Amino acid sequence: MKKNFIILIVIAVALTGFLYSRPKVVVKDEAKANRDKVSETKTAAKDTEHQESTQAPKLSAEQEKQLSDLKQKLASASNKNALYEQIAQVFLAANRFDSAATYAEKIALADPSTANWMQAGDTYYQAFTLAFRQENVSNYAEKTRECYQKVLDKNPHQLQAKTNIAMTYVQSDSPMQAIMMLREVITEEPSFEPALMNLGVLSMQSGQYAKAADRFKQVVRLNPANLNALLGLGYSLVEMGEKAQAKTIFEDLKKKVKEPTLLEEVNKALESLK
Template identity: 80%
Template sequence: MKKHFIILIVLAVALTGFLYSRPKVVVKDEAKANRDKVTETKSSAKEEEHQESSQAPKLSAEQEKQINVLKQKLTGTTDKKVLYGQIAQVFAKANRFDSAAVYAEKIAIVEPTAENWMQAGDMYYQAYTLSLRQENIALYTEKTRACYQKVLEKNPRQLQAKTNLAMTYVQSDSPMQAIMMLREVITEEPNYEPALMNLGVLSMQSNQYAKAADRFKQVLRLNPANLNAQLGLGYSLIELKEKAQARTIFEDLKKKVKDPTLLEEVNKALESLK
């Protein structure tokens, strides 16, 4: 069940509307204060160097060439925002969200709009979610929170920023903060799908499968096409010994799922129900 929960945590990220990567199982260990001011200093260069040496997908030869050409162009222009965006895009397409986030943040520093800080926060959130190393988790957690806090300072009703910010507390010393923030979101917007989905995931984590099932059913009433909610409901029903209902859900999922990783998990679930 632990593995299935981790898969759901990663799948819930897809609800941010910022999914570039394939669904991926990530097992993380337990993961300081928000940085009030982010400046472009020598430390940012060190962060980029640190991130690019981390356990992340390798760039293809063509992507490395693109990055090198774009970085060379940076030295010859004072208007670097467009080039930062192009570099971030290449890294993101390569599933290198750690490095992409560095350049998205540079854009936000140059032009500190809520939208630009949101994009930087989303990139760091992806890096945080997919990170394996404890030191990287700590770094990306801090960066994610700093970016989303800047978004919320400009737009307190940016519910996606608040939802993602909440999820950075799940594996912190204050996990209840995640639940409280998500409840604040659904108090503002009772049908906010990403927050409901994440509350379902957190209910699974705490073995409250009946609550989890209710959350996923609520999501499916809002959006019957949400495969992640179907998956979560299926796993919750297994734990609730509602095997017939669970089998129906997984058989339906098997017809819809295209991604081989998810399909493998669906087949495993069906096998366990025999």
């Protein structure tokens, strides 16, 4: 149960974090190795579960044709950004986030607005989040930081960009930098959900369940509808020996959860508490 719960929250936090910019956390080695087992948590994760371990998601025949046509038009196009955007959208539809990010970056280089750099950073962050091989994790982390830094140069208070940059340091040579940056974010905005959620997940990963529970409780107070925070709180309470409280949370979650994989994990948790 432990592995699956942490990975489920990790993926969910990452993919829902984009609601704030339009965040993932990088899991530690054990969770990272098992990511494909629970990647059905979100459609994007489901379709990319074997992207790194076997091969990238295949493009459909229609998508291949779309890309071919769009790339032919690039040679003579006066407005390449419009075509870059269309190409990026085709790759996004196929969950090829690395390829989509390349074109999102081209758009930002040609038109360096904050919004374009944020889009490029978000897309590289998705690629980073779902990367399996360490070399790709490192490469996408660096590209993510580069794009988001362009945003922060123009707007130092873009907290989602800073939160996502922080999470690219979790598996780096400076993992404490992630914690420090997240703390900076919540110092600036104590109610910023993505940073609080990420701090909770990092506490879970390091076995600091009391701290994790405190973070998730903060999120639930801010947003009672945050099912991921409730999931994290329930599991943290189990690890703290507060099984009665955890059972109440899981029973409530069972009534609210629609996603099959998450529901399955909640049922397993309840079964283990009998």
